[in-house]
Amino acid sequence: MDYNKALNYIHGTYKFGSKLGLENITELLKLMGNPHEKLKVIHVAGTNGKGSTSSFIASVLKGAGYKVGLYTSPYLEEFTERIRVNGKNIPKEDLGEVTGFVKEKVEKMVSRGMNHPTEFEIVTAIGFEYFKRQKVDFLVLEVGLGGRFDASNVVKNPLVSVITPIDFDHTDYLGDTLGKIAYEKAGIIKENGFVVSFPQQIEAMKVIEEVCSKKNGKLIKAPIDSIEILKQDDWGQSFCVKYGNEKIENITISMLGEHQIQNATVALTALYILEKEHGVMISRNALYEGFKENIWPGRLEIMQRNPLVLIDGAHNPQGMRALSKVLKKLFYDKNIILGIGILGDKDASMLDEIVPFAKKMVLTQPNNPRAMSVENLEEILKKYKKTIVKKENIKEAVQEALSLADSEDVVVFAGSLYMIGEVRTILKNKR
Structure with missing residues (x-):
């Protein structure tokens, strides 16, 4: 075979x-x-x-x-x-x-x-x-x-x-x-x-x-x-x-x-x-x-610098808390552009841990039948009154997040391992 x-x-x-x-x-x-x-x-x-x-x-x-x-x-x-x-x-x-x-x-x-x-x-x-x-x-x-x-x-x-x-x-x-x-x-x-x-x-x-x-x-x-x-x-x-x-x-x-x-x-x-x-x-x-x-891809992994791009497979409350600690410790003085895509069966309240750090958000959709739509995700996150851009296609979401970032900013993608894998491939091919 x-x-x-x-x-x-x-x-x-x-x-x-x-x-x-x-x-x-x-x-x-x-x-x-x-x-x-x-x-x-x-x-x-x-x-x-x-x-x-x-x-x-x-x-x-x-x-x-x-x-x-x-x-x-x-x-x-x-x-x-x-x-x-x-x-x-x-x-x-x-x-x-x-x-x-x-x-x-x-x-x-x-x-x-x-x-x-x-x-x-x-x-x-x-x-x-x-x-x-x-x-x-x-x-x-x-x-x-x-x-x-x-x-x-x-x-x-x-x-x-x-x-x-x-x-x-x-x-x-x-x-x-x-x-x-x-x-x-x-x-x-x-x-x-x-x-x-x-x-x-x-x-x-x-x-x-x-x-x-x-x-x-x-x-x-x-x-x-x-x-x-x-x-x-x-x-x-x-x-x-x-x-x-x-x-x-x-x-x-x-x-x-x-x-x-x-x-x-x-x-x-x-x-x-x-x-x-x-x-x-x-x-x-x-x-x-x-x-x-030892490295473990997709877990608080820095993919590039200037702007710094960080990907993390955080997809539950504990994972999001760990990510928020890193953002607070290492990037408290940076503008953060947050790329988010989650599955529909996840508790979206976990995003409360990281959304407050974001200056702008790019919402996308993991390539998975269980994915939450960008429209539903926007409805959940609009209470934060952040600048939101919707890009259902993950490649377009990556391009959009990078275009929003200055060289001193930090771009973070998180929410689903299914999304993070694709983001990682896109960023590697871009080098």
Whole structure:
């Protein structure tokens, strides 16, 4: 199967919906020879920061000389971003070959009268098979949705289960309270397993502690309170933090936002467990270089300067709060042109966090069936009495935002990862 046929097949399974549960993926993987059972997994769940935390862990392990798989979702620009080994996307020909292999097993399932696997289940199976064939030393595995019934949760004995900050998102699937959402995320905790968690809000933390207690899990909270920020500017950040019983000085990351320092600290804590409990050798040099070199596209990423253009995949209240902190800290004295596009099923009140910073706004529409129209978005935002320009087409929205900006201004695009990926491609091609 070639790459384009593989993509058409994968995306064609979207019609089978999103079914939470492990029966289908378990059966599919069984027919494939259970490739996931041959992998050493670091499993990462949470509402925000999953991708960044996963990429920090993968970057440090790669720097330590290991062959590291990284499985994430969604993708920004190219589908192959979702399945990586040592920072390189799965080659298109390999994706075609592995998809053909998985498709055969899916057809066998269906011929036996079983349900057709969903798109995410198929992609997860493709990832497991590719990582097995690549003989990766470790797989950093990001949960797709929730945790308990997510297809990635077929992994039985991860080296460590990691839970990043929990907040309200996907409430139709995961529940309408922090406790309910935390219960779903805590579903990745295994019997007698090691668990690293961001110190959550009280309601969420209580649930995680209860699940750990029931499963005899060993819970380690990331030492967020011990962080000492040394420097923050629009080129990066440096900080000190506890690492076990010692203090690590002058960790530098290229990513912006205090929340990324917190994500790095969660990653650091997971790496500590790998080192101390599983004997994984990680030199201090690998630690420093892995954090410094890590980038996570589309998350507070500066695409150009003069004018400075910042893109951020913030698409829920916690993400918007993190973005607003960066705008307030680094760009409080700048004119900000804000490009916004969101999905219709999101709580638009999250925009209250960033709209006050804007001098002008360009409203656009993500290329997604769930996108909110620019007219509806304008209706919601007109209360701010800002200058508003509507450009349904994303390319036109980018051009309009740039045309409104002087060299000293800041252009910010946020609201949906589906939009940010396209904005990123447009800006890269413009260079």
